[in-house]
Amino acid sequence: MEKILTGIENLDLILNGGIPVGSIVIIAGSPGTGKTVLSQQILYHNARAGHSALCFTTVSEPLTKLLKYQQEFGFFDRSLFETKVHYKDIGAILKEHGASETLKAIERRVEEVRPAIVVIDSFKVIHDLVESEVEIRKFAYELSVKLANWGSTTFLVGEYSPEEINRVPEFTVVDGVITLEQASEDSIRFLNILKMRGSSYIPGRHSFKITQNGITVFPRIKASPMTIMEQPTSMSRDGFGIPALDELIGGGFYKGSATLVAGGPGSGKSILGLQFLLEGVRQGENGLIVSLEEYVPQIIKDAKLLGFELTDLIQSDRLHILFDSPLELDVNEHAFRMRKVIEEKAIRRVLIDSISDYESTIRDPTHYRNYLFALVTYLKNSQISSILTQEINELLGTTAITKHGTSFIVDNIILLRYVELRNELRKALLVLKVRGSNHYKGIREYVIEDGGIHLKEIKPEEISSILSFEKYNSLLSFPQERT
Template sequence: MTDTTNQTAPIERVPSGIEGFDQLLHGGLIKGETYLLMGPPGAGKTIFGNQMCFHHIATGGRAIYLTLLAEMHSRMLAHMQTFDFFSEDPLADKLTYISGYATLEQQGLDALTKLIRKEVRKQRATLLVIDGVLTIEQNTASLRERKEFLHALSVTTETSGCTTLLLTQYDRGVYDQPEHTMVDGLFHLTAQLHDWRLLREIQIHKFRGSGFLEGRHSYIIDRHGIEIYPRAESLMKTNPIPLPTSLTSIHPAGRMAFDVARLDEMIEGGVPTGSMTAVLGAPGTGKTLLGLHFLGAGVRRQEQSLYFGFYESPVQLKRRLAELQLNIDDKEVSRYLEILTQSPTEDIIDVLGEQIMATVRKKKVKRLFIDGLSGFQNAIASQERMDLFLSSLFTTLRNLDVTTIWTIELADLLNPTIIMPATISKMAALVENIVLLRHVELYSQLYRLISIMKMRQSKYDPSIREFRISDSGLDVDATFTSAEAILSGIAHSGESTGQESAMGDPLTSQKEPQ
């Protein structure tokens, strides 16, 4: 016979219906316990409480929304109708709205306690939301009364299996009031300006009986209601993805070609499968075109490919892909190529990361081209957070065996020494491969050069090559001869080098009269 005396029943969760919030709590609230959600006016507490109620009744539960505010329920519900979570179905038998304001004001805290106990039993409620807990503090003479109220509330909800969420505008220190210490969980919403943007964040200060994702996490309020985006690095830490066989094997990794003949020759047939490649270059050097070559090569090999960018419109991408003999309106092309364009003014970097990862998982993407690091830089307030986010994103993509190309724009248009800013240099250190594209000016004409700066654990040709952009795409010179002539011309602009290449003689054809 099995001894069950020391076995405990599994924890029963109550999902909030806010996916990101449930992720923070590893599955949702715990049934029968009492929680406090605090934050300043306008942070979204009332939206949060109503959104949770509507989800709860939609999944078979029964809820009470009790207000201690002067606001009329009809006005509050009118506001809630603008959100997708609001249901037009009759609410009377599932969701009950009650005002406890008059009871508290006229009869005191004991009468409010009796009202709550009566309604929870009468409605057989499994979720109770109390909005306006600050009103209790304002109408109570002593801390002892408030502690007794919270204790009685906990007993009532625990014995009935009713999960309780308290909403308060209190926004001072944490853990300096009985509401903070006596509840089973404390959640804090903040909304503050950073430069011109409003950044909304939620933090779980405590959550008894379960682990949770620590730190601050971003959220937004839109037509869906509250949407919470856990930090990408915290999700990666709690849900690690094992490395694919291709990256743990002692055998060399496969290759992902660009289908740019001489470039592929320089890198032994392509970049290693599952690796990250940074393409560095000033505006106009051909970074986007090189990334589109990479995606086009994937489509031709029937590999699921994804473009994610900020500055190219779908119309522009369609035209540029057409030059590479790829028609995105063609069913066969659209079957293997997904295009996601995003406004460069997006405020939350975790939203961008989630969009990428959701598509990667859904489409089983093998080739990913992220066009522009600056779009992510614009969406984040801290460089330290940027480093953590990129490290997490890159690790996740590698572990999913996704081969990624990422463009990074350099500010100097005509600097032959290419000294990278410290922030970009640190980001470039996170990737396995680095390709540098640059302009060189010679005799009032611009030339483009390409070189492989880094390819970890892989052979490559380190020579600098000249390349040109034509109607059919990017064409790399067969040798380094023309590039050497161009670079020698920088050092000795008054002399002819006499060097020639398959792409022509840039010095002799452009040299000014002596």
């Protein structure tokens, strides 16, 4: 099926190659959501491709006002104005003579211009000025028939509420519906394809931004069943460069696997993840730190205090840091930026620090779980080994590692905990899970010092010591019991 492109790369991806030629599509949304910007961007993209375009304006958006604002965007091209992109104000005809004469005026102008693209902005004004639902249904039907005969692809722009989408008659005769919305609690905008006859598309809420260049869309990250079924596997292993820890896990975790490192504040989650990346860099594998908590200078400074010099690695393109503030985080844009760095910089190991910030941003547990699953699936399909850190609120004692049943998403789990022995706070490491491999089941003490995390050796003389971990049962809970 022949399609027209919107010119918005990721939107055309969501639409599986664009909009079928000859379709009538409603662009709906509340005031200020970007409806006119979207329709004009599509107009000018197709005009630059050599197609004639025609825009009808109504009393809702006078022509002079519309042009004034569109000139601010990078997609506007004055050389195309009235040569390829034509405008006609039908507001006065609609107000004075009604729907019937308005339809005739539209028909006359379309026959003159022979446009490939038609926009009516705002069609909702026509709906509001028509006396009855029967009349607007008739108007919409006759318009759709004429437009189909002309072969034009048409966009009807309007301020429709969610309730009206399910009720007003014009939605029953159109081929496609695109809704735009802005979340009330933050500044994130969403685009949703509700209907597109004759074409498949990616459903769900995709986020977008309005910039000086127009609309930029960030597709919702999604793991399809096919990508899961065809997921590649590897028998080679990626280690941390910490000999004692690598020994506990059989020489390392399998390449392309996802590892959750959970622990309390200051337990060393980020340090352990960094050591994993640096070991990869030593082996010629580019690494990426995805930080949702620390700015880049702070990460470099903290690493230097432990003896890790990151500046040279960053400048030589072997280590990359992507920072996104968790405040008003757009998780779709965040995932898009992450994938862009991974694919452009040939990243082989990733540290996401921390997924706790995804959890606080994505309030719905199901959405959070699906997002995390899709993200990990992408990394696995790319054979990228990943460390995901998660903060545990309880400083001491036992607790649930994950809240929303997400432990199945990762292949491996390492728990970092504080333990109190004889009024001394010490650190304990436990490998809870290694998918597809045997591993050490005991609890090991570790320290954070120059050079990062080190597991303490178990010395024979310590076996009888009151402070030896080997002399306690229930070490991670209260009260500890001497054996």
